[in-house]
Structures are given as structure tokens and as C-alpha cells.
Amino acid sequence: MIKLIASDMDGTLLNNQMQVPTANVAAIQKAQAQGIEFIAATGRGMSHARISLDESDIRVPMILLNGAHVVNADRETIFTIPIGKQRTLDVMDTLEEAGLYYEIFTAEQVYSANQPMRIDFVAEHLLSKIPGISKKRAIAASSQHLSLTPITFVDDIRQTLIASDEDVLKIIAFDKNGPAQLKGIAGELEKIGDLAIAASESTNIEINHVNAQKGIALKQFAEERGFTASQVMALGDNFNDVSMLTYAGTSFAMGNAAAAVKKIANNITDTNEQNGVATAIARILSE
Structure with a gap:
């Protein structure tokens, strides 16, 4: 039986607008109501990760910076590497x-050390993720994103x-x-x-x-709660998710995941734009 669910954020829990879809929020709440713990696992730092989670009123432990920083649900540091x-x-x-x-x-x-370069790379990311968006709109959205995202130049x-x-x-x-x-x-x-x-x-x-990898951090977090790998489920879409997909007894690659990542996971769910996290959680709860 699954006791802990770990989900990547970008390209997994979040849609391409960097938001947690309501279907994913509802699925997390349903799992929690059945006694299953949930932890977000991301390459983001605290200041960036909390923006999307707070908007959806999701208050859970987080594996941050690919496993270099782990915090509890109150955002208190458990350990850093x-x-x-x-x-x-x-x-x-x-x-x-x-x-x-x-x-x-x-x-x-x-x-x-380079604000224009930062804006340009975020704009390129948006162009690749949002069909039909113009370069001008992508740059404007990137600049707005920068005003919301704590970063020190x-x-x-x-x-x-x-x-x-x-x-x-x-x-x-x-x-x-x-x-x-x-x-x-x-x-x-x-x-x-x-x-x-x-x-x-x-x-x-x-x-x-x-030693700062999502899988290593997830293993430590699970074992501190007395959970085995067979009781852990992980979801991800890219190569910084591989270590936790390999560790978890039940793993889901997103429909939008890299082909090599799909080969590593033992299940494939819908894309992040199709609420793939909700789909995977519903499947586990039904089983």
C-alpha cells in the first residue's frame, strides 16, 4: 500500500502556466484524506517553489534544489547538502x-549577475511550452515572472x-x-x-x-517515517527525477516526459497539461 507520494513540480505537478491544476489539488487532498503523505520534489529553491504551492493552498514538505535542501510542511529546514x-x-x-x-x-x-540574460532564458522557456505565444508576449511574461520570483542580481x-x-x-x-x-x-x-x-x-x-539527489533525499525522508521503497510512489518528467523514479516502488513518468525517463518509470500517466498527477493518484487509490 502506498504511504507516501513524491511529485516533481515543473512539467509534472504544474501545468505550462506554472500553476497547480485544480484536479491535481483535489487528488492530493483525497490522498491525504486517506492517510497518504505528499511531498513536492523540485529543482527549485524555497522562494520559487512556494509561489506555485501557496497559490493553490498546498502546504506540504518539500525536497528542494534536487535534494540539497529538505524542509517540513512548516518550511523549517530538515537538512542541507x-x-x-x-x-x-x-x-x-x-x-x-x-x-x-x-x-x-x-x-x-x-x-x-545578468538580468537581461535571465529574462531571455525564461522567455525562451515560455515559447517552447505555450503554443502560439509571441516573442514579445513571452518577454513581457518573463519580466512579470521576474517581479514575482525572488532573485538577487x-x-x-x-x-x-x-x-x-x-x-x-x-x-x-x-x-x-x-x-x-x-x-x-x-x-x-x-x-x-x-x-x-x-x-x-x-x-x-x-x-x-x-549526495544531493531527489532519490537520496526521498529515501531518507521515507525511512524516517518508517516507510519502505515499496510504499513510495514518485512522479516526474525529466532527468533530475530519475533517482527518485528509480528508488520508488511505484513510479510514473508523465506523458510529456523525456523518452529515456519513460523507460525508467514502471508506469506512464497523462501529460502535465492533462492533469497527469491526478490521473496517477486516482489510479493508485482505486487499486
Whole structure:
């Protein structure tokens, strides 16, 4: 019997408008009413993740930053897994040498040194997800999204990190050429050692400590509650979800998931635009 459901957010729990559909909210509430716990598992940081969840009045534990930061339903930190100071600097050196735009995540902040580039990448994401949207509208929506999404723009990320002495939990880098460029960069980053390198979109790579993965965090969260893998269900759509889809006894890839991810999961549900999370939960509850 399923005791815990873990769901990715972007491309899974959320639709392409970055909202939790009412059908998904109702399905989560129905599962909770039957004693099943729910946890969101995302590459987002706290400040970004809570926006979509709070809009839908979903207050649940969260695996954040791909497993580098885990919080309870009251948003209190359970644990963090930082990349490490020297390793962070080595990653930044590699990304800058390759000319990639990147953002730095700590438990409380998201740092960027290039606001126009940030707007441009969010606009490109919207263009790929929303059929018929114009470039002008995508840029306008990206700018609006930026006003709602806490992000700190600084002139020098290195000096900011030194001054604040914050632990870096995740680094995300973007390139419009996608895998053609990012595959080579990922290979260079692997040489640094003790890094987990995944992706939530074809145009990015997400860098964490090797022990900061959704599956590892989900396993620890489940075991603390006395649950076994066979009592855990996980849903996801992309490569940063693979570790938790592999861990969970019951796993669902979204209909919009990458083909390789669909091969890993033992079930496939509808797309995120078709309320695939609700469909999967209904199936489990009926069984």
C-alpha cells in the first residue's frame, strides 16, 4: 500500500502556466484524506517553489534544489547538502570559461549577475511550452515572472558569496544550443569530482553535490517515517527525477516526459497539461 507520494513540480505537478491544476489539488487532498503523505520534489529553491504551492493552498514538505535542501510542511529546514566552497569556485570557473550563463542557489537566495540574460532564458522557456505565444508576449511574461520570483542580481557573484559566507546548494547553467553544448561542459564538470549533474530542461544543466539527489533525499525522508521503497510512489518528467523514479516502488513518468525517463518509470500517466498527477493518484487509490 502506498504511504507516501513524491511529485516533481515543473512539467509534472504544474501545468505550462506554472500553476497547480485544480484536479491535481483535489487528488492530493483525497490522498491525504486517506492517510497518504505528499511531498513536492523540485529543482527549485524555497522562494520559487512556494509561489506555485501557496497559490493553490498546498502546504506540504518539500525536497528542494534536487535534494540539497529538505524542509517540513512548516518550511523549517530538515537538512542541507552544500556543494562545498572550493568545488563551487571550480564549477564557476568551468562555466565562465565556456561562456555560459548561470545562477547560484543557497538556502535563502538565488544569485544572478545578468538580468537581461535571465529574462531571455525564461522567455525562451515560455515559447517552447505555450503554443502560439509571441516573442514579445513571452518577454513581457518573463519580466512579470521576474517581479514575482525572488532573485538577487549582483555585479560579482564570487565577492557576494565570500561576503555572505553562504553555502551554495545548487548551480544551474543555461545554453540555447542545448545538449550539443552542454554535454561537453558536463564532461568537464565531472572531472571536478563529487558532483551530481542532471537537467530539468534540454537547455540547462543542474549541478549539486553528489549526495544531493531527489532519490537520496526521498529515501531518507521515507525511512524516517518508517516507510519502505515499496510504499513510495514518485512522479516526474525529466532527468533530475530519475533517482527518485528509480528508488520508488511505484513510479510514473508523465506523458510529456523525456523518452529515456519513460523507460525508467514502471508506469506512464497523462501529460502535465492533462492533469497527469491526478490521473496517477486516482489510479493508485482505486487499486
